Amino acid sequence: MTILDRRPRFARTAPGGGTPTRRGPRRSPRPAPDLVAAVLVLVFFAVALAAPSALAPRDPFALDLVNALRPPSAEHWFGTDESGRDLYTRIVHGARQSLLIGVGATVLSLAIALVLGSLAALAGRFVAGTVNRVVEVLFAFPTLLLALLLVAVLGPSAWTQVVAVGVGTAPGYARMIRGQILSARNSGYVEAAVALGHPRGWILRTHVLPNAIRPLVAVFALSVGQSIVWASSLSFLGLGVAPPAPEWGALLDAGKIYVTQAWWLTVLPGLVIVLLALATTTIGKHIQSALEKGEK
Amino acid sequence: MTEVLVPDRSAHATQRPAHRRERDAAAAPLLSVRGLSVGFRRNGVVRPVVHDLSFDLPAGHCVAIVGESGSGKSVTARALVGLAGEGAVLSAERLTLGDVDLTAVPERRWRAIRGRRVGFILQDALVSLDPLRPVGREIEEALRLHGWGSRPERHRKVLDLLDSVGVPDPGLRARQRPGELSGGLRQRALIASALALDPELILADEPTTALDVTVQAQVLELLGQRKRQGASVVLISHDLSVVAHLADSVLVMKGGHIVESGPADEVLRNPRHEYTRRLLKAVPGAATRGRRLSPDAPPSVPSSAARSAERFAGLDGPVLEARNLVKRFRAPDGSRSTAVDGVSFRLERGTTLGIVGESGSGKSTTARIALALESPDAGEVTLLGQPWSAVPESRRRALRGRISVVYQDPLSSFDPRWNTERILLDAVSAEYYPDARARRGRVLELLEQVGLGEEVLPRFPLTLSGGQRQRVAIARALASSPSVLVLDEAVSALDVSVQAQILDLLVVLQRELGLSYLFISHDLGVIHHLSDTVLVMKDGVVVERGDAVRILTAPEHPYTRQLVRSLRTLEQS
Amino acid sequence: MTRTSSSDLELSAAVGRPGGPVPPTGDGGPPPRLGGRLGLVGGKLAGAAVVLLGAATAAFAAQAALPGDRATVILNVRAGQAIQRTPEELAAINEEYGLKNPLVVQYLDYLGGLVRGDLGTSYQQHRPVAALILEQLGPTLTLTATAIVLAWLLMVTWVTLTAGRGPALRALGEAVDTAAAGLPHYWLGILLLLVFALTLGWFPVIGGTGPVGLLLPALTLAIPLAGFLGQATRAEFERSLAQPFVLSARMRGMGDAGVRLRHVLRHSVLPAVTLSGWALGATISGAVVVETVYSRAGIGTVLVSAVNAQDLPVVTGVVVLIAALYVVANLLVDLAYALIDPRLKDA
Amino acid sequence: MPKKRTALALAAASAATMMALAACSGAPAGPAADAQPVADGTIEYGHQQEPACVFGGWIEQAYLSYQVLDNLVSLDEDHEVVPWLAESWSVSDDQLTWTFTLKDGVTFTDGSPLTAGVVAYNFDHWLAGGNSTAQVWLDGYYASSRAVDDRTLEVSLSRPYPRLADTLTQGYFGIQSQQALETRSEEENCASPIGTGAFIVEEWNRGENIVLARNDHYTSWPANAKHEGPARVEKVNWRFLPDPTTRTASLKSGETDAVYDVPAIEWATVDGGGYELHKYVTPGRPQQLTFDTVDGPFVDERVRKAFAYSLDRRSLVETIGRGVIPYEGNGGVSRTTPGYSTDAAEAYDLDLDEANRLLDEAGWTRSGGEGVRTKDGEQLTVVLPYGAGSIINSDGASILQGVQEQAKASGFDVQLVPVPQSAFFSGAYSTPEEKDISAGYWTSVTAGILHINWRPTTPEAPNYNNDAFNADPVLENIILRANSAVDPQEQNALYGEAQDYIAEHALAIGLYDRLSTLAVSPFLKGVWQENAQGGPVFHDAYFVE
Numbered sequence A: 001m002t003i004l005d006r007r008p009r010f011a012r013t014a015p016g017g018g019t020p021t022r023r024g025p026r027r028s029p030r031p032a033p034d035l036v037a038a039v040l041v042l043v044f045f046a047v048a049l050a051a052p053s054a055l056a057p058r059d060p061f062a063l064d065l066v067n068a069l070r071p072p073s074a075e076h077w078f079g080t081d082e083s084g085r086d087l088y089t090r091i092v093h094g095a096r097q098s099l100l101i102g103v104g105a106t107v108l109s110l111a112i113a114l115v116l117g118s119l120a121a122l123a124g125r126f127v128a129g130t131v132n133r134v135v136e137v138l139f140a141f142p143t144l145l146l147a148l149l150l151v152a153v154l155g156p157s158a159w160t161q162v163v164a165v166g167v168g169t170a171p172g173y174a175r176m177i178r179g180q181i182l183s184a185r186n187s188g189y190v191e192a193a194v195a196l197g198h199p200r201g202w203i204l205r206t207h208v209l210p211n212a213i214r215p216l217v218a219v220f221a222l223s224v225g226q227s228i229v230w231a232s233s234l235s236f237l238g239l240g241v242a243p244p245a246p247e248w249g250a251l252l253d254a255g256k257i258y259v260t261q262a263w264w265l266t267v268l269p270g271l272v273i274v275l276l277a278l279a280t281t282t283i284g285k286h287i288q289s290a291l292e293k294g295e296k
Numbered sequence B: 001m002t003e004v005l006v007p008d009r010s011a012h013a014t015q016r017p018a019h020r021r022e023r024d025a026a027a028a029p030l031l032s033v034r035g036l037s038v039g040f041r042r043n044g045v046v047r048p049v050v051h052d053l054s055f056d057l058p059a060g061h062c063v064a065i066v067g068e069s070g071s072g073k074s075v076t077a078r079a080l081v082g083l084a085g086e087g088a089v090l091s092a093e094r095l096t097l098g099d100v101d102l103t104a105v106p107e108r109r110w111r112a113i114r115g116r117r118v119g120f121i122l123q124d125a126l127v128s129l130d131p132l133r134p135v136g137r138e139i140e141e142a143l144r145l146h147g148w149g150s151r152p153e154r155h156r157k158v159l160d161l162l163d164s165v166g167v168p169d170p171g172l173r174a175r176q177r178p179g180e181l182s183g184g185l186r187q188r189a190l191i192a193s194a195l196a197l198d199p200e201l202i203l204a205d206e207p208t209t210a211l212d213v214t215v216q217a218q219v220l221e222l223l224g225q226r227k228r229q230g231a232s233v234v235l236i237s238h239d240l241s242v243v244a245h246l247a248d249s250v251l252v253m254k255g256g257h258i259v260e261s262g263p264a265d266e267v268l269r270n271p272r273h274e275y276t277r278r279l280l281k282a283v284p285g286a287a288t289r290g291r292r293l294s295p296d297a298p299p300s301v302p303s304s305a306a307r308s309a310e311r312f313a314g315l316d317g318p319v320l321e322a323r324n325l326v327k328r329f330r331a332p333d334g335s336r337s338t339a340v341d342g343v344s345f346r347l348e349r350g351t352t353l354g355i356v357g358e359s360g361s362g363k364s365t366t367a368r369i370a371l372a373l374e375s376p377d378a379g380e381v382t383l384l385g386q387p388w389s390a391v392p393e394s395r396r397r398a399l400r401g402r403i404s405v406v407y408q409d410p411l412s413s414f415d416p417r418w419n420t421e422r423i424l425l426d427a428v429s430a431e432y433y434p435d436a437r438a439r440r441g442r443v444l445e446l447l448e449q450v451g452l453g454e455e456v457l458p459r460f461p462l463t464l465s466g467g468q469r470q471r472v473a474i475a476r477a478l479a480s481s482p483s484v485l486v487l488d489e490a491v492s493a494l495d496v497s498v499q500a501q502i503l504d505l506l507v508v509l510q511r512e513l514g515l516s517y518l519f520i521s522h523d524l525g526v527i528h529h530l531s532d533t534v535l536v537m538k539d540g541v542v543v544e545r546g547d548a549v550r551i552l553t554a555p556e557h558p559y560t561r562q563l564v565r566s567l568r569t570l571e572q573s
Numbered sequence C: 001m002t003r004t005s006s007s008d009l010e011l012s013a014a015v016g017r018p019g020g021p022v023p024p025t026g027d028g029g030p031p032p033r034l035g036g037r038l039g040l041v042g043g044k045l046a047g048a049a050v051v052l053l054g055a056a057t058a059a060f061a062a063q064a065a066l067p068g069d070r071a072t073v074i075l076n077v078r079a080g081q082a083i084q085r086t087p088e089e090l091a092a093i094n095e096e097y098g099l100k101n102p103l104v105v106q107y108l109d110y111l112g113g114l115v116r117g118d119l120g121t122s123y124q125q126h127r128p129v130a131a132l133i134l135e136q137l138g139p140t141l142t143l144t145a146t147a148i149v150l151a152w153l154l155m156v157t158w159v160t161l162t163a164g165r166g167p168a169l170r171a172l173g174e175a176v177d178t179a180a181a182g183l184p185h186y187w188l189g190i191l192l193l194l195v196f197a198l199t200l201g202w203f204p205v206i207g208g209t210g211p212v213g214l215l216l217p218a219l220t221l222a223i224p225l226a227g228f229l230g231q232a233t234r235a236e237f238e239r240s241l242a243q244p245f246v247l248s249a250r251m252r253g254m255g256d257a258g259v260r261l262r263h264v265l266r267h268s269v270l271p272a273v274t275l276s277g278w279a280l281g282a283t284i285s286g287a288v289v290v291e292t293v294y295s296r297a298g299i300g301t302v303l304v305s306a307v308n309a310q311d312l313p314v315v316t317g318v319v320v321l322i323a324a325l326y327v328v329a330n331l332l333v334d335l336a337y338a339l340i341d342p343r344l345k346d347a
Numbered sequence D: 001m002p003k004k005r006t007a008l009a010l011a012a013a014s015a016a017t018m019m020a021l022a023a024c025s026g027a028p029a030g031p032a033a034d035a036q037p038v039a040d041g042t043i044e045y046g047h048q049q050e051p052a053c054v055f056g057g058w059i060e061q062a063y064l065s066y067q068v069l070d071n072l073v074s075l076d077e078d079h080e081v082v083p084w085l086a087e088s089w090s091v092s093d094d095q096l097t098w099t100f101t102l103k104d105g106v107t108f109t110d111g112s113p114l115t116a117g118v119v120a121y122n123f124d125h126w127l128a129g130g131n132s133t134a135q136v137w138l139d140g141y142y143a144s145s146r147a148v149d150d151r152t153l154e155v156s157l158s159r160p161y162p163r164l165a166d167t168l169t170q171g172y173f174g175i176q177s178q179q180a181l182e183t184r185s186e187e188e189n190c191a192s193p194i195g196t197g198a199f200i201v202e203e204w205n206r207g208e209n210i211v212l213a214r215n216d217h218y219t220s221w222p223a224n225a226k227h228e229g230p231a232r233v234e235k236v237n238w239r240f241l242p243d244p245t246t247r248t249a250s251l252k253s254g255e256t257d258a259v260y261d262v263p264a265i266e267w268a269t270v271d272g273g274g275y276e277l278h279k280y281v282t283p284g285r286p287q288q289l290t291f292d293t294v295d296g297p298f299v300d301e302r303v304r305k306a307f308a309y310s311l312d313r314r315s316l317v318e319t320i321g322r323g324v325i326p327y328e329g330n331g332g333v334s335r336t337t338p339g340y341s342t343d344a345a346e347a348y349d350l351d352l353d354e355a356n357r358l359l360d361e362a363g364w365t366r367s368g369g370e371g372v373r374t375k376d377g378e379q380l381t382v383v384l385p386y387g388a389g390s391i392i393n394s395d396g397a398s399i400l401q402g403v404q405e406q407a408k409a410s411g412f413d414v415q416l417v418p419v420p421q422s423a424f425f426s427g428a429y430s431t432p433e434e435k436d437i438s439a440g441y442w443t444s445v446t447a448g449i450l451h452i453n454w455r456p457t458t459p460e461a462p463n464y465n466n467d468a469f470n471a472d473p474v475l476e477n478i479i480l481r482a483n484s485a486v487d488p489q490e491q492n493a494l495y496g497e498a499q500d501y502i503a504e505h506a507l508a509i510g511l512y513d514r515l516s517t518l519a520v521s522p523f524l525k526g527v528w529q530e531n532a533q534g535g536p537v538f539h540d541a542y543f544v545e
Helices: A007-012 A033-050 A087-122 A125-140 A143-154 A158-185 A188-195 A200-213 A216-236 A248-258 A264-295 B016-026 B073-079 B107-113 B135-145 B151-164 B170-175 B183-194 B213-228 B240-246 B264-269 B274-282 B303-311 B363-370 B393-400 B420-427 B436-449 B466-478 B496-513 B524-530 B548-553 B558-571 C002-016 C037-064 C070-079 C087-097 C103-115 C129-162 C166-182 C185-199 C211-241 C244-251 C256-293 C299-308 C312-340 D002-023 D059-068 D116-130 D132-138 D164-168 D178-183 D186-191 D244-252 D264-272 D301-309 D313-320 D352-361 D394-408 D421-425 D449-454 D473-484 D488-504
Strands: B031-042 B045-057 B062-066 B088-091 B094-097 B118-121 B201-205 B232-237 B249-254 B257-263 B320-330 B336-347 B352-357 B378-383 B403-406 B484-488 B516-521 B533-538 B541-547 D042-047 D073-075 D081-083 D086-091 D097-102 D142-149 D152-157 D199-205 D209-214 D235-240 D258-260 D276-281 D284-291 D381-387 D413-419 D437-443 D508-512 D515-520 D542-544
Touching: A033 A087, A033 A264, A087 A125, A087 A158, A087 A200, A087 A216, A087 A248, A087 A264, A125 A158, A125 C037, A125 C312, A143 A158, A143 A216, A143 C037, A143 C256, A143 C299, A143 C312, A158 A200, A158 A216, A188 A200, A188 B403, A216 A248, A216 A264, A216 C166, A216 C185, A248 A264, A248 C185, A248 D244, A248 D394, A264 C166, A264 C185, B031 B073, B045 B073, B045 B249, B045 B257, B062 B073, B062 B240, B073 B088, B073 B201, B073 B232, B118 B183, B118 C244, B135 B151, B135 B170, B135 B183, B151 B170, B151 B183, B183 B213, B183 C244, B201 B213, B213 B232, B213 B240, B213 B558, B232 B240, B240 B264, B249 B264, B249 B274, B257 B264, B257 B274, B274 B496, B320 B363, B336 B352, B336 B363, B336 B378, B336 B516, B336 B533, B336 B541, B352 B363, B352 B524, B363 B484, B363 B516, B403 B466, B420 B436, B420 B466, B436 B466, B466 B496, B496 B516, B496 B524, B516 B524, B524 B548, B524 B558, B533 B548, B533 B558, B541 B548, B541 B558, C037 C103, C037 C312, C070 C087, C070 D421, C129 C166, C129 C211, C129 C256, C129 C299, C129 C312, C166 C211, C185 C211, C185 C256, C185 D244, C211 C256, C244 C256, C256 C299, C256 C312, C299 C312, C299 D421, D042 D244, D059 D199, D059 D209, D059 D235, D073 D164, D081 D086, D097 D116, D116 D132, D116 D142, D116 D152, D116 D178, D178 D186, D244 D258, D244 D264, D264 D276, D284 D449, D301 D352, D313 D394, D313 D508, D381 D394, D381 D437, D394 D413, D394 D508, D437 D449, D449 D473, D449 D488, D473 D488
Parallel strands: B062 B232, B062 B249, B118 B201, B201 B232, B352 B516, B352 B533, B403 B484, B484 B516, D042 D235, D042 D258, D381 D413
Antiparallel strands: B031 B045, B031 B088, B031 B094, B249 B257, B320 B336, B320 B378, B533 B541, D073 D081, D086 D097, D097 D152, D142 D152, D199 D209, D209 D235, D258 D515, D276 D515, D284 D437, D284 D508
């Protein structure tokens, strides 16, 4: 028989393809290239966090007044700043602070969210209602405003950034966790557990909470990147860690008045932040879709 | 051939194909398939799902493709209209619709063919019609796409169509969305949209699945009509009784291959292929009461487990009794609806009480009340002669072990984080099996009872087959050695052969363990096969009750008669 | 379908929003679950009042917790000095603004003012805060509104073009969404300014409040927002594409474009609509940065300088205003929802 | 791949940016050689900071009010005091009574006449807190003022103050309409003070701009004005553009005709662009570091000196200042201040050995010449807070970071604390316990600023402007003598002596001179910087084409 490969046409008619039960696109078993890329990026920053000197032997603070504002070159990969400090070195050494702020903020944020969310979902009518309102109010606060106020109260510092971003982003997660808990509580396996005669508390502990918290694995990854962006926004407004600390946002802030003459001081740190946010988000998404597949 | 493809704008378009068909019928078959193979390419590798399929379909005839899930029957149907799906690779010696060579049709022309010359009916109109749009617009869309008539003309046509598929008050219905229509009306609307332009070929993929028997009969009648008017039908179904009703010839598919084909009554009366025989034998119904449906032997239940039967030997009286149960629900818009209205029943030890009814008849709510997962607004349930629905959960807990449940969809009743072992261990009560080794022993015993091997223990339900999942669910239900098992549509989602195995298993378990079943199903056949006494429910009320055989042979209440009649029409013929 | 997607909506929202949080959806659950949202509007109005009060209180508390003596601040800000002040100097100011009253009194005075629509007087500018804010509200609202519209245009086009078109395009689409969503406002702002205003000179460097000056700032806010809405929409879009009703539409002879625009799009924008409600409130955060980068007048600028100068009346005023905006935005979302998904009315 | 792809895309974008930038050089087509003046027009002026009120004690306010209010006297290029609202003045022999004769027929823009009484009222208004800076200037000298007749004002001092006239040339001493001050609301007087000046505040769009409209009935221009009569332009659109990059770019793109404070990094490009550049080194206190002499390690003079020796301030400032910001060694006053002492400026240069010697001697030791020094278990850590974004701009911040890094070499651990405006203005880090070094400047027309900054602070009479927190009778005595010295030479010598004293005891060391810079489009002529504080003067400005 004659084999007529009609693939192109059918590929074009893809939309018709799915069957009702299929949720979203299937992913190939082999690790997706974007995942690989993302992991590589993270590995790099992990090293930067653990042993910056391994990647950048120079002293991130050392002045080199003769070589101020040098564009990127073999000698200075990312160029130098107004005092001749090597930008690449500073970015690598800044990784620790930036990442710890990002992770710290996320942890704090999720912790707060967990408490509020669980209360809102599980506590008695009155408490739950109140908590909901509180979350609502917090939510009405633009994160940055919250951060501004906190910074004004606590004074600018890495710790403040963690708190500001953590508190600022918590309400949204609280809502999410609440939703998760509620849907877990209405699930078939919880009913099954009731039918098996398990006590309420036990069901909460063994079924509801674990399943509600599961997606947080993904959210965590997703959130770290975003927290770093937020934190750097604060630094950018001059409300972050004290220069000359090479925290990325601070680098950007310091570089912005040189932008027309020394683009690298602004573009490169920003690029790094975006790259990291991208990497974490990608990984988060992969975890998420893995979980979804697991649940479907 | 271009002549065929140019959309005909004349108002008589619906008539002309009919004439042409008379011509064609005599000449070449309308649809001719030779050596059709379909595969899916993933990561460069083509995984075949349909192998070398060939058949001819003359005008005015119906060919049924029968098979269980994964047999490739749906893919075949979709391939016939060029929508086999993403990454589909199709090859065919010949694939012609009338004089059109379908293997050489570019996408643009496909559009002119779909809906115009080929109508496609999917199962479950709830999801097959856009839930956000009025059904009228969906039907009108079919006309508009093929440039049929003017706006007002189309509107009139839509009403005619709805009327022709037996939708009462088309004017109103056309403005409603699928969610607002009953399953039957919905399915009719879907058919109307598929047959709007009176296509010469109708592809019906499980058109009656998930429909109540009465609706099934009506839908099939509709298709029959079209067939008589000269349309050709390709009917995809796993349900042999449906096939028997409509098909002239049958293709039996298994694993992408045709294992048997021939004239319908030929194949259905005396099937030659072993697989076909199995399928036929596996259909439960009046004829099958008391005999095994599946050739493979059900597990032998170790007698050691029989003790649960004796445990309450002393007691007499019904194991489960409900008196005048009433349950009302409040809809979000505040309106109240009565789901269960004065339902009473007695479940005697070791027997099966079947509750049959269509969706929304309140049978599942009754089951939930029996399980004390729902508390009745009025009435009471007693379990083993002790108060059950009336007492607080804390006091119920001690009794919970005596009654357990198996759902239609076991997957959702398993915690996704748990593997089979954890699920079963969790169900084995610590009070009878204090130490870990005893518990594990019990788990193995349970597996044996439901005919599963140890190898499933580490696996997650997600990775098990439908049959295995249902067995695990049953094993979990048995873990606490209950005396009552509530089976809520427990076999409805399964392929017919798997369903057969599970039904056999249930029979054995009941015999060996002296279990009592509260068996809920919309499928008269299954009910008939299993039940001793039957409760027929409609709109929350019991319309008829009594001995299973009597009810299903000599129904009294008109509704029951209607049910049984529609079942008959499906079975005979 | 919307039911199954709900949890994902919340997740994907968490994916997108800079800072993570998921959209406000009535009382927590995804909108489709709550029946008859319109019915709830009344209740929401009541809730709105609570939110406003809460926001005002929180802002007041935060400012009350600020370190340093407010009278000193007022004097120093006016003089551009950073020194201690003599009691005589301070007494006058304390007198003028009643700063020495017990906090409770100050708080009650403040609330009393709120009820009368009087937000107090700015320490710095000696002017009624209400006037001061209203005068700055225009530019900011124009900015955020334009940004959201732009974001929707970008998002819908991009998603419709790339979603569910085979692995390559899908990957690209997702990558762009993610990248866009991850762009920090300040950085994007500087880049756009650098390239289009400073270098190419296509746009004025000083935006001003004119329409021309609006585009770059609006884009700066819109691009990340679009990426973030895109993430939510794309997931839903591809899910909808896989729905049987899409298949049956195709079976009816509908083309790919037709399916996408007439059926799928409507389904897939629902999550994004929810997010937009939150977005209007949240773009205010962005506005703070953007207005700084583009030296635009607006609430953001007012806010930053007010916080810097501890101009309590202004800060609390802005907070209350933003909370109000947020509430309004969500009421709008509820309406939009009911329009797009009529099922909610029947529920 | 997708991720990489985007990364590449971004990289490409930035690369493109770079190319484009390399390509761009904003040289506007200058006016033709025979370009003629044109009447009227609106000057688009880009300024840096927006004050809360037009008139006040902050230099940003002085710059603004200078356009709207006239002073009694003005300062010319040669630092001579010349007539303005006052056409003449005289001082009594005992130096205690100043008599000003006012111009005739000057009216405020609210119609009320300018009389000696009004001026006297202004003096009292300032002293009563109407202008905090005017207040600290006159405090301790001003006794009273009275109107002899409508045109004759008599100001009585409690102590001689020969430089009174010079002092009065600063923007803080603008004369407002008494009628306005008395009858109008505080808000009105804040937003649009009524003066006799060349311009009137027409409208103020907060956060955006102030529109100054020409005072068509202007009669009271200063003697050093470049032309007589009302302003030549109709309006000045005084826009607030905080971001230096944007500000400079707006000039290059022609959106503004003049901008204030060109950042060092942009100087070269603007200079090359054919723009007219004005650079005014503000007299008064330069950007400097004052040591806390009552608490912490700097109580020990040797440690102060060691700190000074361990810095190479010159190269630091010249690198980061791109050769635009002048290095200033003098911790007392800037090079443009009368009585400036070069000796004081050159007192300390980089000399690590000396620094280390002094520190060892002072008992601050470290092992192996590495790391932070310690003394009986305590680290040589010094806190240096600075008003980020307000008092210290980004160039300044970079320089302070340089100081921190350089001081490391001799074993200092400098803690830089950028204090946000709010905390800063709320008096954070204002006590000796909280800090060891104070950074900051204070523009002033005379070296009299020394008195403000170094007047002893005592429990009875605290001087919160004294960052050394010291009470040094010797220094005070020198300054007081200087303040009251009638003969300029003598006075300058004494002021110089005071600076030398400050240097000798390393009470304060200079960093760089505060600049007031102005870049003007070639199409706009006649803009000049007034000589008291370097603010722009638009009275004489006109367009050519």
